[in-house]
Amino acid sequence: MRWIHRDSVITCDHDGRVENRPSRQWVTVTGVPVLVDDDPEGRTIVACPNYGPTIKPCTTTLTVRVGYSDWVRVDGHRVVLSHLEGFTNGTPPGLVKHTVRDPRQQFLGADR
Secondary structure, three states: OEEOEOOOEEEEOOOOEEOOOOOOOOOEEOOEEEOEOOOOOOOEEEOOOOOEOOEOOOOEEEEEEEEEEEEEEEOOEEEEEEEEEEEEOOOOOOOOEEEEEEOOOOOOEOOO
16 A cells, blocks of 8 residues: 555546645655545545536545554554545435545555
């Protein structure tokens, strides 16, 4: 599993892109700030193509189910890893997830 940072590609199941905003700036991978727990939650999703008269596109990430390191922390916050998975607010509710499409770095990894 790879560490996830600001430039990593996180998408909804429909390929809408999550806007990453790291809350800590002082730990980086190749000069890009890493994400820590709560960073992937409540983030805007742009360009979700899943829409229609009775369909709500994904616009926000919800609580992360898995994807935080059990061991590695930054300022007391768990580092986000590439097995990240959580739900979005899109339809159908409770089924559409956000996941890492591309960590965009191959230098730093962790087992959990």
